[in-house]
Amino acid sequence: MPSLGADMEAGRLVEWLVKPGDTVSRGDVVAVVETQKGAIEIEIFEAGTVRELTAALGDELPVGAPLAVVVAEGEAAAAPPEPAPEASAAPRPAPEPVVTPVPPPAPPAAPAPTPSDAAPAPTLPAAPAPAPPDAAPAPTPAQPAGGLRASPAARALAEARGVDLSALKGSGPGGAILYADVEHAAAGTPARKPAPMAEMRKAIAAAMARSKRTIPHFYMTQTIDVELVMTALEARNAEAPPEGRILLGALLVRAAVRAARAVPEMNGHYLDDRGFVPAEAVNVGVAIALRGGGLVAPALMDAGAMTLAGIMAGMRDLVTRARAGRLKASEMTEGTITVSALGETGAEAMAGVIFPPQVGLVGLGAPQLRPWVVDGAVVPRRVVTLTLSADHRVSDGRTAARFVAAFAEQVQTPEEP
Amino acid sequence: MTDYRAVFVEELTRVAPDIDPSTVGDGDHIQDDLALDSMDVLNLVAALHARLGVDIPERDYPEIATPARAAAYLAARAG
Numbered sequence: 001m002p003s004l005g006a007d008m009e010a011g012r013l014v015e016w017l018v019k020p021g022d023t024v025s026r027g028d029v030v031a032v033v034e035t036q037k038g039a040i041e042i043e044i045f046e047a048g049t050v051r052e053l054t055a056a057l058g059d060e061l062p063v064g065a066p067l068a069v070v071v072a073e074g075e076a077a078a079a080p081p082e083p084a085p086e087a088s089a090a091p092r093p094a095p096e097p098v099v100t101p102v103p104p105p106a107p108p109a110a111p112a113p114t115p116s117d118a119a120p121a122p123t124l125p126a127a128p129a130p131a132p133p134d135a136a137p138a139p140t141p142a143q144p145a146g147g148l149r150a151s152p153a154a155r156a157l158a159e160a161r162g163v164d165l166s167a168l169k170g171s172g173p174g175g176a177i178l179y180a181d182v183e184h185a186a187a188g189t190p191a192r193k194p195a196p197m198a199e200m201r202k203a204i205a206a207a208m209a210r211s212k213r214t215i216p217h218f219y220m221t222q223t224i225d226v227e228l229v230m231t232a233l234e235a236r237n238a239e240a241p242p243e244g245r246i247l248l249g250a251l252l253v254r255a256a257v258r259a260a261r262a263v264p265e266m267n268g269h270y271l272d273d274r275g276f277v278p279a280e281a282v283n284v285g286v287a288i289a290l291r292g293g294g295l296v297a298p299a300l301m302d303a304g305a306m307t308l309a310g311i312m313a314g315m316r317d318l319v320t321r322a323r324a325g326r327l328k329a330s331e332m333t334e335g336t337i338t339v340s341a342l343g344e345t346g347a348e349a350m351a352g353v354i355f356p357p358q359v360g361l362v363g364l365g366a367p368q369l370r371p372w373v374v375d376g377a378v379v380p381r382r383v384v385t386l387t388l389s390a391d392h393r394v395s396d397g398r399t400a401a402r403f404v405a406a407f408a409e410q411v412q413t414p415e416e417p
Numbered sequence: 418m419t420d421y422r423a424v425f426v427e428e429l430t431r432v433a434p435d436i437d438p439s440t441v442g443d444g445d446h447i448q449d450d451l452a453l454d455s456m457d458v459l460n461l462v463a464a465l466h467a468r469l470g471v472d473i474p475e476r477d478y479p480e481i482a483t484p485a486r487a488a489a490y491l492a493a494r495a496g
Contacts, residue, residue, distance in 0.1 A: 176434075234475065237474075237475050238474060238475065238476075241466065241472060242459060242462045242463035242466045242472065242473070243463050243466075245459060245475070247455055247456065247459060249455065249456070289452075289454065290435075291433065291435055291436070291451075291452045292435060315456065316456060316459070316460065319454075319456045319457070319460075320460065323432075323433065323434060323435070323457075324434060343454055343455050344455050345448075
């Protein structure tokens, strides 16, 4: 079980997408787990052949527990195959080689969030399957209206226990029916555990409290004239079909990505035992508010290699999958800096809490029409206020000022996507 | 005859699968009441374009702010 995101310590296995004998490649999604923040897809980080599934559907597994045995090509089998175990709360040890999504040797090793402050962080790859430039996937189609969304494990349990899925109201992201929902319905009793949304609040509370307890935040703010870029975007979008339109949010994310490349002290993870570990790739986290409450901040992997159009497509895909509860574990753990924007309407500034173990968060208010001095005259201009939250263990005011300046320069420079 | 309100709500709940279509009122504002963000709105506009062939420019987004307004707008544009 890979790291699942800050302060999430366990997940329930709800779907296997491979079986013994299947060949797998690095980056393949092999399983789905339910977490405090909804369903997350588990990728594999080594190529080979699946020899054994050591975890059973329905198992609640701690981070670090083995899920499967995968034998690399040419590698000798370490032990004879055994049948998959019955579901149990405590997975038994698996023979070597165990391929939970473990890190490849390629540097830089970006850390996973630690379950506690004292625990050493395992390492994770910077990007398990880097997308080529502009290869951001098209948004995943949503489920058909009126269709029931439930994991195979939830469906199987419903069939076995005679539970009518159509009578259930899913409590997962996007209304998805979770394994736990079927369990509770089958028992005919209210949930023994807190509802998933309460679980999400617990996860957020743990991560944010740890952040504020351990990261000495400081903040740097600048209000930036975005009139030229917004005018350029509006003109461009007026000529483009909906699929080709670009939102201001994508432009702001790209500015943050480029600023992170220019100021690497803001892009990476802080580890208790190693200090700051800069990341080579910019995996920019994008904060997405969920309608039922709570939020997720999945990362757009290797966004530094993407064009503006690629970032826009990637953001659409992340939002669509966040709504449907189909984010990947790597997206939840390997962000190197996060952008949290208030959208196109609303408050003018936001000073955010850094998402550990990252060391910077870019908070962006909604555009505001303000009197502005341009060439010695006061004129109406649309402006956006950037507030950079930075980790004082890693950076100081001068470094933060360089980031803010780099961001402002990017945002104020209209260019073709 | 196409029921444009039904089409709109169907696409709305594809983009926002956590919204129960039976609870959507004619006057519900898709952003203020139903909490769609700007990315959701773009996804909705793209879905309506794909389904009905109606290209809704950004300046017309207020015309689809509620199911009632959207139904009238889509009927006029698709007809």
